[in-house]
Amino acid sequence: MSDLLLTGVTWYDTDGTARHGDIALREGSVTEVGRVEDTEGLTRHDADGLTVLPGFVDLHTHLRQPGREDAETVRSGSQAAAVGGFTAVLAMANTTPVTDTAEAAEHVLDLGRACGLVDVVPVGAVTKGLEGAELAELGLMHRSRARVTVFSDDGHCVADGRVMRRALEYVRAFGGVVSQHSQDPALAGPSACCHEGELSGRLGLPGWPPVAEASVIARDAMLAEHTGSRVHVAHVSTAEGLDVVRWAKARGIRMTAEVAPHHLALGTELLGGYDPVYKVNPPLRPSEDQEALRAGLADGTIDAVATDHAPHARHDKEHAFVDAAFGMLGLETVFGVVHDLLVASGRMSMADLARVMSVAPARIAGLTGHGRPLAPGEPANLVLVDPTATVTVDREASHSLSRNTPWHGRRLTGAVHTTILRGDVTAREGEPAPC
Structure with a gap:
C-alpha cells in the first residue's frame, strides 16, 4: 500500500x-x-x-471459475474488472460445481483474495444445482466466511412460486436478497433466443415475448410484499417489465432492479446478420424498449447498471445463432458505454452515473466499504x-x-x-x- x-x-x-x-x-x-x-x-x-468517483460495483459478473477456466478465471476476470473501474464484483453462482454450498462460496472468495485486484463477492445459488426444486444452503452460505447475502439462479428462473416464496422467507431473516432471472420458461421456451416480433419471424428465430419477463416480475413483487423480503430484478430488458417495477416501488414493495449496458444501447436490428456475438439472455430488444430503459435508469426506477459480463470460449460462440452460447463481455467497456450514451448526451450527470454504478449496487449487495462518499x-x-x-x-x-x-x-x-x-x-x- x-x-x-x-x-x-x-x-x-x-x-x-x-x-x-x-x-x-x-x-x-x-x-x-x-x-x-x-x-x-x-x-x-x-x-x-x-x-474521481467511488469505485464501481458490479452486481452481475460471470467469472466461470470453477469449471470453465477456458472462458474466464477469477484472476483474468479480476484484471478486466480493475481495468473497467471496479473495486467489487459479485460472482454469479452458475459455475461447475454450482456455488450452492458454503464450501463452494468460500472457494470463490479465496480465489478472489488470492488475486486481490477487486473484492470478489460470491453469489449463492437459490436452489441446489440451479434446478429450481430444493433450496440450497442459504443460511450456511451466509454464515460462512463468504458472508453470502445475494442469491441467484441466474441463467435459470426460479419458476416455482412456492420455492421462490420459501427462498424469500429464508433470506429475510438475515437481510438477504434474491436476484431473479425473470423469464417464465413456459412462455419463453427453452430455445427462445430473439425478441418475439416481426424480426424473429422473418429470421426464423424462436421468440421470447416481453410478457415472459413482466409476468415473473409481477409474481415476485407480490411474493416480496407477502413475505416482507427483498427481491432484485436482474437485467430488466423490456418496457413492460419496467412498468411492473415502477408499480411495485410505488406500492412500497422492497424491489430493486438492474439494467445491462447492452440492453440500453444495442437493439434487435443487430441480429439481422445472425452474428452470435449479439446472442444474449434476455435478448436484445427494439428501440422503444431501449428508450424506456434509459428513461427508467435516469429517473431512478432502475437502481443500477450491471454488466452481466458473460465470457465464452470461441468454440462455444462460433456456431449457428440458435446453437451459440448466450452472453457478452462487459466489465472493461461499461463505463464508456454508459457515459457516452447518457452522460455525454446530457441525460444523466456524472453524479447520477456514480449512483447507478457504485452507490446503489453497493447498497443492494450490502457492501458497506464500497459506494461511499468522498470524505475523510x-x-x-x-x-x-x-x-x-x-x-x-x-x-x-x-x-x-x-x-x-x-x-x-x-x-x-x-x-x-x-x-x-x-x-x-x-x-x-x-x-x-x-x-
Whole structure:
C-alpha cells in the first residue's frame, strides 16, 4: 500500500455539487479532501482533468471459475474488472460445481483474495444445482466466511412460486436478497433466443415475448410484499417489465432492479446478420424498449447498471445463432458505454452515473466499504475517469480470456484512467496491476 496525493481532481458531494482540489489517501482511507496541508510521505498522482468517483460495483459478473477456466478465471476476470473501474464484483453462482454450498462460496472468495485486484463477492445459488426444486444452503452460505447475502439462479428462473416464496422467507431473516432471472420458461421456451416480433419471424428465430419477463416480475413483487423480503430484478430488458417495477416501488414493495449496458444501447436490428456475438439472455430488444430503459435508469426506477459480463470460449460462440452460447463481455467497456450514451448526451450527470454504478449496487449487495462518499475516514475504493477521452474498443486488447464483446470497433467518449482499492492502484491506463 502506498499513500497517495491525487492532485487537481473533480469530485461530487452527496448532493451532486461538483468540487475541485486535491485528495490525500493514507493507509487505505481518504484522509483529506480539498486542500491538503500535510503532503509528507505522499506519492503524487497528477489527476488534472480527471474525475474521481467511488469505485464501481458490479452486481452481475460471470467469472466461470470453477469449471470453465477456458472462458474466464477469477484472476483474468479480476484484471478486466480493475481495468473497467471496479473495486467489487459479485460472482454469479452458475459455475461447475454450482456455488450452492458454503464450501463452494468460500472457494470463490479465496480465489478472489488470492488475486486481490477487486473484492470478489460470491453469489449463492437459490436452489441446489440451479434446478429450481430444493433450496440450497442459504443460511450456511451466509454464515460462512463468504458472508453470502445475494442469491441467484441466474441463467435459470426460479419458476416455482412456492420455492421462490420459501427462498424469500429464508433470506429475510438475515437481510438477504434474491436476484431473479425473470423469464417464465413456459412462455419463453427453452430455445427462445430473439425478441418475439416481426424480426424473429422473418429470421426464423424462436421468440421470447416481453410478457415472459413482466409476468415473473409481477409474481415476485407480490411474493416480496407477502413475505416482507427483498427481491432484485436482474437485467430488466423490456418496457413492460419496467412498468411492473415502477408499480411495485410505488406500492412500497422492497424491489430493486438492474439494467445491462447492452440492453440500453444495442437493439434487435443487430441480429439481422445472425452474428452470435449479439446472442444474449434476455435478448436484445427494439428501440422503444431501449428508450424506456434509459428513461427508467435516469429517473431512478432502475437502481443500477450491471454488466452481466458473460465470457465464452470461441468454440462455444462460433456456431449457428440458435446453437451459440448466450452472453457478452462487459466489465472493461461499461463505463464508456454508459457515459457516452447518457452522460455525454446530457441525460444523466456524472453524479447520477456514480449512483447507478457504485452507490446503489453497493447498497443492494450490502457492501458497506464500497459506494461511499468522498470524505475523510471513508475507504479509499475509488476510480478516476477521464470524461473527455475517446476510446475505440479493440477486442484483442481485452484482459478477459474471451473475445465475445459486442462493442468491438465502436468509438466511446469517456475512459477509466485509474482504479484504487483500499489505497492501492489496481489498474492504470488500461493495464492491471500484477496479480
